[in-house]
Amino acid sequence: xxxxxxxxxxxxxxxxxxxxxxxxxxxxxxxxxxxxxxxxxxxxxxxxxxxxxxxxxxxxxxxxxxxxxxxxxxxxxxxxxxxxxxxxxxxxxxxxxxxxxxxxxxxxxxxxxxxxxxxxxxxxxxxxxxxxxxxxxxxxxxxxxxxxxxxxxxxxxxxxxxxxxxxxxxxxxxxxxxxxxxxxxxxxxxxxxxxxxxxxxxxxxxxxxxxxxxxxxxxxxxxxxxxxxxxxxxxxxxxxxxxxxxxxxxxxxxxxxxxxxxxxxxxxxxxxxxxxxxxx
Numbered sequence: 001x002x003x004x005x006x007x008x009x010x011x012x013x014x015x016x017x018x019x020x021x022x023x024x025x026x027x028x029x030x031x032x033x034x035x036x037x038x039x040x041x042x043x044x045x046x047x048x049x050x051x052x053x054x055x056x057x058x059x060x061x062x063x064x065x066x067x068x069x070x071x072x073x074x075x076x077x078x079x080x081x082x083x084x085x086x087x088x089x090x091x092x093x094x095x096x097x098x099x100x101x102x103x104x105x106x107x108x109x110x111x112x113x114x115x116x117x118x119x120x121x122x123x124x125x126x127x128x129x130x131x132x133x134x135x136x137x138x139x140x141x142x143x144x145x146x147x148x149x150x151x152x153x154x155x156x157x158x159x160x161x162x163x164x165x166x167x168x169x170x171x172x173x174x175x176x177x178x179x180x181x182x183x184x185x186x187x188x189x190x191x192x193x194x195x196x197x198x199x200x201x202x203x204x205x206x207x208x209x210x211x212x213x214x215x216x217x218x219x220x221x222x223x224x225x226x227x228x229x230x231x232x233x234x235x236x237x238x239x240x241x242x243x244x245x246x247x248x249x250x251x252x253x254x255x256x257x258x259x260x261x262x263x264x265x266x267x268x269x270x271x272x273x274x275x276x277x278x279x280x
Contacts, residue, residue: 002029002112002177003029003031003112003113003153003177004031004032004112005031005032005034005110005111005112005113006022006025006026006031006032006033006034006111006112006113006114006115007034007035007036007107007108007111007113007114007115007134008021008022008033008034008035008036008114008115008117009035009036009038009104009114009116009120009126009130009134010035010036010037010038010073010077010117010119010120011037011038011039011119011120011123011126012037012038012039012066012069012070012073012092013069014119014120014123015119016076016077016080017117017118017119018115018117018118018119018120018145019035019077019080019081020080021115021117021145021151022035022115022117023080023081023084023086023088024151025115025143025151025152025153026086026088027084027085027086028152028153028154029153029154030086031086031112032086032087032088032089033081033086033087033088033089034088034089034091034107034111035077035081035088035089035090035091036091036093036103036104036107037070037073037074037077037090037091037092037093038093038095038100038103038126038130039066039069039070039092039093039094039095040095040096040097040100040125040126041066041094041095041096041097066094067094070092070094071092073092074090074091074092077090078090097125097129100126100129100130100133101129101130101132101133101137102133103133104129104130104131104132104133104134105133105134105137105138107134108133108134108135108138108140109138109140111140112140112141113140113141113142113143114134114135114140114141114142114143115142115143115145115151116130116131116134116142116143116144116145117145118145118146118147121144121146121147122147135250135278135279135280136250136280139170139279139280140174140279141171141174141175141277141278141279142277142278142279143275143276143277143278144275144276144277144278145275146273146274146275146276147273148273149273149274149275150244151245151275152244152245152275153178154178154181155178155181155182155243155244155245156182156183156184156244157182157183157184157185157186157241157242157243157244158175158178158179158182158184158185158186158243158244158245158246158247159186159188159234159237159238159241159243159245159246159247160172160175160179160185160186160187160188160207160246160247160248161188161190161230161234161246161247161248161249162187162188162189162204162207163189163190163230163249165249166249167249167250167279167280168248168249169207169249170249170279170280171247171248171249171250171277171278171279171280172207172210172211172247173279174277174279175247175277175279176214176216178245178247178277179211179214179216179247180214180215180216182216182217182244183217184217184219185211185216185217185218185219186218186219186220186221186237186241186243187204187207187208187211187218187219187220187221188220188221188222188223188234188237189203189204189220189221189222189223190223190224190225190230190233190234191223191224191225191230192204192222203220203222204220204221204222205220208220221237223237234246234248235274238274239274243274244274244275245274245275245276245277246274246275246276246277247277248276248277248278249278249279249280250278250279250280
């Protein structure tokens with residue numbers, strides 16, 4: 001699949017790292033970059049003055065400061081992108097914190113791929129609702145790029161986590177363009193069982209044949225867990241084979257939130273970092 005529109009979310013107080021990463025990926029493939037700068041709205045409170053004759057909304061000054069900061073951030077990003085050879089649009093959004101997920105969902109619906117960089121991952125306020133909104137409520141894929149990772153949309157070697165679930169199938173479908181240009185695709189199954197209702201007589205053979213028909217260069221790795229979690233096994237195997245990216249399915253809003261902001265990217269953070277291509 002060709003990625004023609006790539007979406008990037010950033011906060012008004014974030015660094016330029018996430019935008020630069022997304023811009024570099026767009027330049028690689030000639031895609032349009034859409035940047036959404038999000039600032040959660042300030043909650044207003046009314047302050048009683050004197051005997052209650054006069055009330056004044058506390059928070060207006062903060063609102064004005066936020067608006068100025070958001071506008072400056074938008075201007076700075078546009079100046080940054082002007083120096084790069086790509087088309088782009090930059091939109092600042094000041095919204096109710098409860099609406100963050102919906103704002104992310106609406107924008108992701110009109111994009112082919114969302115880039116989730118370390119700035120967003122490390123933002124406890126913006127990160128979870130934006131990731132849930134753009135990934136779980138749209139059916140669109142996301143590329144998680146942890147701090148220190150070297151992301152590319154022309155990967156040399158890709159590890160695919162396969163377990164016959166529909167989410168894994170969708171991740172592969174959404175990543176076909178990446179998989180077909182890679183020099184090597186390693187389909188990995190952790191503790192697979194040969195059965196005709198799931199993996200078939202030869203675990204991994206069906207999905208390998210599917211990818212081969214699309215032109216991918218595929219091999220299948222059957223990995224024992226040895227008492228470790230599947231995520232840990234896949235992460236270590238990706239490191240062992242010098243993979244540039246992991247492709248896998250996302251299996252549920254609550255579980256992915258736990259993983260992205262506590263678990264699955266932690267095993268990426270704690271080891272040589274790798275981009276993670278997710279779809280649901």
